[in-house]
Structures are given as structure tokens and as C-alpha cells.
Amino acid sequence: xxxxxxxPSSVSASVGDxxxxxxxxxxxxxxxxxxxxQKPGKAPKLLIYAASSLQSGVPSRFSGSGSGTDFxxxxxxxxxxxxxxxxxxxxxxxPYTFGQGxxxxxx
Amino acid sequence: EVQLVESGGGLxxxxxxxxxxxxxSGFTFSSYWMTWVRQAPGKGLxxxxxxxxxxSEKYYMDSVKGRFTISRDNAKNxxxxxxxxxxxxxxxxxxxxxxxFSGYMDVWGKGTTVTVSS
Numbered sequence: 501x502x503x504x505x506x507x508p509s510s511v512s513a514s515v516g517d518x519x520x521x522x523x524x525x526x527x528x529x530x531x532x533x534x535x536x537x538q539k540p541g542k543a544p545k546l547l548i549y550a551a552s553s554l555q556s557g558v559p560s561r562f563s564g565s566g567s568g569t570d571f572x573x574x575x576x577x578x579x580x581x582x583x584x585x586x587x588x589x590x591x592x593x594x595p596y597t598f599g600q601g602x603x604x605x606x607x
Numbered sequence: 608e609v610q611l612v613e614s615g616g617g618l619x620x621x622x623x624x625x626x627x628x629x630x631x632s633g634f635t636f637s638s639y640w641m642t643w644v645r646q647a648p649g650k651g652l653x654x655x656x657x658x659x660x661x662x663s664e665k666y667y668m669d670s671v672k673g674r675f676t677i678s679r680d681n682a683k684n685x686x687x688x689x690x691x692x693x694x695x696x697x698x699x700x701x702x703x704x705x706x707x708f709s710g711y712m713d714v715w716g717k718g719t720t721v722t723v724s725s
Contacts (some may be wrong), residue, residue, distance in 0.1 A: 501669070534711045536652070543702055543715035544644075544652060553712065587652050591710020594666040596642075596654040 502526050502590050506599035512607040513578055521573040521602045523588035528568045535564055535573045538601075539584045547586075548571035548573065575604075609633035609714050616719030623693050623723070629686040629703030629716060637661075637681040640706030643688050645699035646718075653699070656688065657706065670696075693723045696720050 503526035513519045523533070531551035536544040546555045548564035551571060561576045575582055583606050588599040615627040629641070643655040656677040657666045665677050676689040686703050700720050704712035 532710065538652070543697075543717055544712070545715070546713045549708065549711040549713075574659060589652075589654070589711075591708070595659070595668045596657070596710055598652040598654060601651045 501592065501595055502529060502597055504588055504590055504597050504599040505547075506586075506588060506602045508602065509600060510568070510603040510605055512605045514607045515578055515580055517578050517607075518574065518576045519604065521575075521604070522587050523566075523571045523599050525569045525571075525592075529590045529592035531567045532590055533564075533566070534589045534591060535562075536587045536589065537582075537584045538587065539568050544587065560600060578604075591595055609705075611705065611714055611716035613703050613716045613719035616721045617700065618722045618724065619693055620725050621694060622725055624689070624691045625693065625721060627688040627690065627701055627703075627719060627721070628687075631684045631686065631705075634705070634714075635674065636679075637685040640709050641677075641679060641686045642704045642706050642712055643677060643686075644702045644704055644712065644715075645697075645721075646702070647696075647699045650699075655701070657709075658686070690721070693721075695723050697721060698723045 505524045531552045535548040538544040552564045585601045585603045610632045614629045658677045674692045678687045687704045700716045700718040705714040
């Protein structure tokens, strides 16, 4: 199985900052990677798919990059509604797997 | 409006069974892969199972193989998860989700809670 690692498990930032959240796969997954945002008590929301494609309706301050084993989610000009937990997920092969999540907290 | 609504969760004893349902509306259900994802209390997301548009392919996470069965009824726009031999570690919120390009989940339900406890 492919292991997805998100480290650190939490990051602090202020409104207006830019933040980068990393994700690493245990083996190459090309660009078969998605990013999700989840707020407490809510279902996850797809932000990015195919490593860098922005899901319809998602603000352009969200962007994704990477291929192979190393990926990043970047959020520029943080807004108050962006403070949430972010998960990466590989869709290269079954069983699909998620990272442990990175909680973005207000500094 | 594109929507997924889960039902069937509840409290069940270890070793018991439960059948989850997911009703889809607002899109052509038969055109999409469908997925179950779960989240244990205070934990991260965990992919559980996938089923192809016509039900001909099904995939499961290792810990549920042989105990859980994913199925669908395209005539009823419904997805199911039959869960047998339930364990305490199966306690979670179970989400159904629509799959795009097979592996990405672009529409999610609000989830249904399964609690396995004596």
C-alpha cells in the first residue's frame, strides 16, 4: 500500500499570510493526488485534483504542485475561512490512502 | 442540486451487522464511480471502498475485506455498504462520495455515524 505522509500535523499562520502544506508519498504516484479541506463537523471538500488542477468554485488563492513523491498545497493571502484541516489523498492505485492531515491554525 | 444523503447508521454490538445507504440526486448516478470514506472520532479520513459505474469492479481497504460489501442500484440511484462482523475500530462517521476520474471525490454526503459498542 502507498503511505501518504503529512508533516507537520499542524501549522500556525495569520490572516493575509501565505502558507505551504507538504505531502509525501511512499512511492511514485505521478500526479494522482488530491487535496481536501475539512472543517469541524463537516464533510471534506475537494480543492485540488491531479496535483495541480483547481476544482470548480475553489478560490484561486489555493494552488497545488508536485509530481512523483513530493507535493505541496499553497494557500496565498489566507482568509479567516481557510483555517481548517487539510488532507492529501493518492488516487494512483488501490487501496486509496489519505495523509494524516495538517491542521491550519490561527497564529 | 447535486446531493448525497447517507442513512442507516446507529449503535451496534461487536460482531453485529449494519447496512448503510446513500441516496443520490441531481446527477446521473450510473455515470460515476462511488466511494465510502470513514472518519473515526478525532481521527483522519480513511478510504473504505470503491465501486465502478456498473458494479463490475469493487475495491476495499485491507481491514474490511471479507466483512464489508459495497454495492449499488443504479435504477434506484443508491449506494450501499453492508457491514458484517463489526468491531469497535469500525466506529466512525461514514461518508459516501462521488468519484471523478475514478479516484477523486468531488461530492460528499454529510455522513452517518456508526458506533460499535457493547
